[in-house]
Amino acid sequence: MSFLLNCPICGTREVTDFGFGGEIVVRPESRPGERELNAYNYFRANTDGVQREWWWHRAGCRTWFQAERNTSTNEVLWTAVPEITDATQAPVSPVAEARAAGGEELR
Numbered sequence: 648m649s650f651l652l653n654c655p656i657c658g659t660r661e662v663t664d665f666g667f668g669g670e671i672v673v674r675p676e677s678r679p680g681e682r683e684l685n686a687y688n689y690f691r692a693n694t695d696g697v698q699r700e701w702w703w704h705r706a707g708c709r710t711w712f713q714a715e716r717n718t719s720t721n722e723v724l725w726t727a728v729p730e731i732t733d734a735t736q737a738p739v740s741p742v743a744e745a746r747a748a749g750g751e752e753l754r
C-alpha cells in the first residue's frame with residue numbers, strides 16, 4: 648500500500664513520510680456520561696469509503712493536518728491545516744454534500 652499525501656506546508660510526498668492520527672471524532676460538547684465518554688474514546692466508524700482523518704508530517708515539517716481520504720482506494724480528496732477547516736473555509740467536499748443531501752451525519 649503506497650499513495651501520495653499533500654502536506655499543506657511542504658507539498659506532495661509519499662505516505663511513508665506521514666503518521667496517521669486516526670479518523671476525526673466529534674468531541675462531546677458538555678460533560679459526557681460514562682457511556683458517551685467510552686464511545687468518544689474507543690469507538691470508531693472504521694468507514695469503508697471516504698472519511699476525514701488526522702495526519703502529521705512525521706518526516707517533514709511535523710504539522711498536523713486533516714485529510715479526506717477514501718479508505719478503499721486511498722484516494723486523498725483534500726488536505727488542510729485545522730485553522731482553515733472550519734465551516735466557512737473548509738474545502739467543498741462532495742462526500743459531505745452527498746451526506747447532507749441524504750441526511751447522513753458527517754463524521
Ligand SMILES: [Zn+2]
Binds near residue numbers: 657710
Ligand atoms: Zn510538511
